[in-house]
Each structure stands twice: as structure tokens, then as C-alpha cells.
Amino acid sequence: MPADENRPDLTDLDEGTPHGGGGSHPAIAPGPGPRALAAREVLRDVPRVPGAPKPDPVLVADGVVRRFGGLTAVDVQHVEFQRGAITALIGPNGAGKTTFFNLLTGFDRPDEGSWTFEGRSLARVPAHRVARRGMVRTFQLTKALSRLTVIENMRLGATGQVGERLLSAMFRRVWRGQEDSNTRRADELLRRFKLDAKREDFAGSLSGGQRKLLEMARALMTEPRLVMLDEPMAGVNPALTQSLLGHVKDLREQGMTVVFVEHDMDMVRDISDWVVVMAQGTVVAEGPPDAVMADPAVIDAYLGGHHDAPLTEEDEAEQIAAAEAELEREHDQEVGR
């Protein structure tokens, strides 16, 4: 939707956010907030090995395996996610990140394995119950509910609504109060995400970046304690990236835990406290962003191991020599005939 990105109304969305000078909100304040410092402090002494135990894990997965026919898409031995931190889940295409996400949030069922959220098992718990327990997710391909207005999208996010039960739905008196308070909360979030001007528009008329913002704001309506973001930056106009980053950091400042899948390494370095690297379905490395990105195992995972590794000069000379010898041999055979 490149045409949409150029729409003039996008400008009021970006105003003030990219350089952190604009608002009074903590999301926009420059530098790491108190919770970011705390999270990094806590994670400093965690060993940098796959499956490392965390001081206060909120989400723990054990032996989670998912096979599609003969292909093992996910085979995670053990991984823990620290409460109150932003953890990035990175890895090359096809590493199983999104599949792992789907398994953890109940959108797919693993062949084996168990995992707990806040100490309670989530194995075989359906997706909607996972969300009700306080673990909400967003999707790689944004799922704005196109033919609902922005505010209706937001209201839908609120949990425990009396008016969503069939028998009480027909009687407005029963749910009106709750609806009003949900609407107030929704309006507050829309202001924070600078979508309040779009309140009555159909969600389908928003630009790609605005949909990402709406999806995140809508997820927050469920009052989650753990937010799982699947590629929050995919398809987002660079001008909106900073604003989105600010919002993600803001979640941590409000005491939420964030786990996100991302390809953009600058973003990973910028906002994550901890990075878990997946390749071919398994966790191959974890640690703080800078340490992980220097890890040879991670570079191998991204560049496809030794097969495509850049040649050293000696190797190159050797290979050229071998090729020339081969050519010469062929030439000799031709002549000899």
C-alpha cells in the first residue's frame, strides 16, 4: 500500500514522536527508563547459553516440538523469558519463530512439550483462554478488523464484557455502564497511540503503520501482563518506526513483559534487553543484544553455516589453482585424442 503511506493525515501521527522531544509521555522520553535499567541489571549475570535460567521467568517452555509431516519446524529444549523485560526472538527465515509463537499462544498445537505462563501450564489451553490469562499477541500480517470502526476495534479488545453474553446482549441497561468505561479506556489508548483523529473511520481505511498501532492498542485493551508481538515493524513506514519503538518500550515501563519476533537488527539492538536466537527450529544462542550479535553461532545461523561463508584469501587461491589444474587436464585430453 505505498500510496497510503503518502497520505497527508499520516503526518499528524508522526508529529513529535521520532526525536523524542515532543510529548510528556515516558514512551517518548530519551534514554532508557528505570524499568529498562532494572531489566538489564537483572539479566547481567545470566549465563549466555541457550536455555539459560532467568531470575524471575514469566514464561517457560520445555521440550516443545512441532512437526509438519517429516519436517521438524520447532524443537525447543528449554527457554525462559524474564518478567518485565523486552526479549527479542530472532533468526533467519524459516527458523520457526512464528510457529513457536503460535504454539505458545495456543494458535497451534505442538506434538510434544509443555510450557507455563506465570507458573500455570498452558499446554492444550485454547487461544482465547491464553489471552484471558493475560498473554496477548499480535500478528505478522496485521489483523485490523477492516469493516469495524477504529473505536469498535478497541472496544472489542476489552475482556469480561457482560454484553458479549447472548442473554444479556439484548438489554442495553445491563451492559451500558461497562461499555462506557471501556470506551473511556479505549479513547485514552487511542490518544496515546495518536489514533484519536481516526476514531470513527473504518479500520480498513488506515495505512499499514496505523493498523500496526491499532492492533497494538487493541491488544492492550485486554490488560495483558505479557505482550507477544510478531514482527511489529513489518511493513511500517520508517517515519512511524520510532513511534512504534517508543510504544514498545513504554509497555515495559508500565510493567508488562514483551516478547517480539523481528528481522530489523537495529530495532532489536535498540529496544531489547535480551535476545533469543532460533535457527532450524532450535534455540542456538541467547544473551544481551550486543553479545549475541557478535556470537559466531548466530552469524553462522544467519549466513547458512560454513557453506556460504566468505573465503579467505588462501582458500580462494587454492580453489582457483584446483580449477585451473582441472581445465588443463581436460585440455590435455582433448589434444591427446
Added chain:
Amino acid sequence: MDWSSILGNTARAAIGLETVIYALAAIGLNVQFGYAGLLNFGQAAFVAVGAYGIAVTVTVLGLPFWLGVVVGLVAAVLLAVLLGIPTLRLRADYLAIATIAAAEIVRLTVRSATLRDQTGGSSGLSGFAEGFYDLSPFTPGQSYGFGPWVFGARLAWILLVGWVLVAVCCLVVFLLMRSPWGRVLKGIREDEDAVRSLGKNVYAYKMQALVIGGVIGALAGFVFGVGRASVQPDLYGTELTFFVYTVLLLGGAARVLGPVVGAAIFWVALVLIENVLVQAVGAGYVPDWLMSSTQVGQVRFMLVGLALMLLMIFRPQGIFGDRRELAIDAR
């Protein structure tokens, strides 16, 4: 050509028995397809279940009329649950396949020779409607109404009850769809995974929508069976379902009054074209080599089809639809 007869018939069609039946069936389908996005291609089965519920209970079991209504409603709920359990967890197209097959199974079962004693086979059942007409406040032999809308006592009674049912169903749909419950349904139509990720039990909502739509379809069956005072299996074929879809799209899906307006337009168009053609052939305006009076029945459907195509081209959102929504859909 007798224009007063043509216009009179057309005016009566606007609120006639067929309009009531199709309006009710389409209101039910609107809950399923218009709001929840469920592809129910078996609405004819729900209509049949309602009609046969009364017919079998009264004629075969000899039970009172009101019990037949209860049987029809319970059967519609059971049919919806039976169809929903295996298909609602799967992709949308599975429901479409299962419902179209189920509708044919229902029709072929009630017309089978083996069940002739229970359902009357291919000739159906009759003589079950008197319990309903006994309740009528209108005097037999008298006419009721005003202007062109004058009906005999029996028709006036079933039309009165039918339109009350339409009004009640529209009110229920209106109340449900402005509520948070209706919002969840519309969300499911847009993207059920998104709704699931927000903690809603999508499966339960889809089941509720299927049951409510099916029960309203059974109400259409009551009016259909009682209005004709008979049931015949071949009236509940797949074309009934497709006409109901036509009516719904004509009026505008996901609009409370869309099905009612759609049904009225559909039958007004059909009756008007039929009457004009019959009179034109009779008066010799249409040459014999082009069309005979026996071919009018087929030709009217061709012309209605043409009119519908034009409507969908120039007003694809239906009469009540919102063009803004359609523009989004096309992305």
C-alpha cells in the same frame, strides 16, 4: 392490457406470503452470513425442518399445533448444532459444503419412499394447518384490508402473524447487533483469529449465530407450511437457498431491514414481470414465435436475473448497503 390488475397483483406481492417467507429466511441467513460471515448454503434445510416439524407432529402423531411449533424449533436447533460441531472449527468453506449437502439430505430423506407414512414421500403432507386457522380472529368468507391490499380471512391471518414474526425478528437482530455480542460476531466475520487473540471463544459465538439463524429459518418454514396448508419436499431444494441469498444481497447484507426490503423487491419484480408478460402475450403484443404463455414462467426468471445483474453492477452493496464498506472489502 389490464394495468389495474397488474398493479394490484404487484402491490399485493410486496407484502404477500412469499415475501414474508423469504424475508424471514433471509433474516436468519443475515445473522449467519451477513454478520458472522458463516457460509450457510443450507438455509432451505432449516426452512424444511420448521415446516415438516409442524406437518409431521400434527398429521402423523396427531399432536396439537403448538407442539408442532416446538418440535420444529427444537429440530432447527439440533440441525444447527449437528452441522456446527464438526465444521465450525474448520475453514469457512467446510461449513458451505456440509450445509449444502445437509440440505439435500433433509430433502431427499423426507421425500423418500421408505418414509412415505411419516413424511408423505414426494407428494408431502397436508391437513395440519387447521389448528392455526382455528385461532384466527377473522371471520371466514370475509375480506380484510384496504386499497389494493385486500385479502381473504385465512391469508389475512397468516400474513398478520407472518409480519409480526418479521417485526419481532428484526427487533431481536437490531438489539443483538448493536450490543457487544454483535460486535464480536462482526469481528469474527472480518478475522476470527484476531478475535480469538482478544480472548473471545470464537467457536461458541459461531455456534450461537448458526443456531439463531437456523431458528429464524424454521420460522420461515412455519409460515411456508401453514400458509400453503401443505408441505412438499421439492419446494425446499437448493434454489430456495439461492433465492434467499439473492434476497439478502439485494437488500444489503449486515443491515437489519435489508432482508425485508430485499424480499419485497424480489417478489415485486417477479410478479410484475410475470403479469406484464402474461398480459402482453395474451393481447398479442408478443409474437408467438418469440414466447408462448407457457414460457412466461421461465422468461420472468431470466428477466429478474438480468435486473439483479444490473443492480449488482450499479449498486453492488445492495439497497441498504454502505459503499464505504465495499470499497474496503475490495482491497
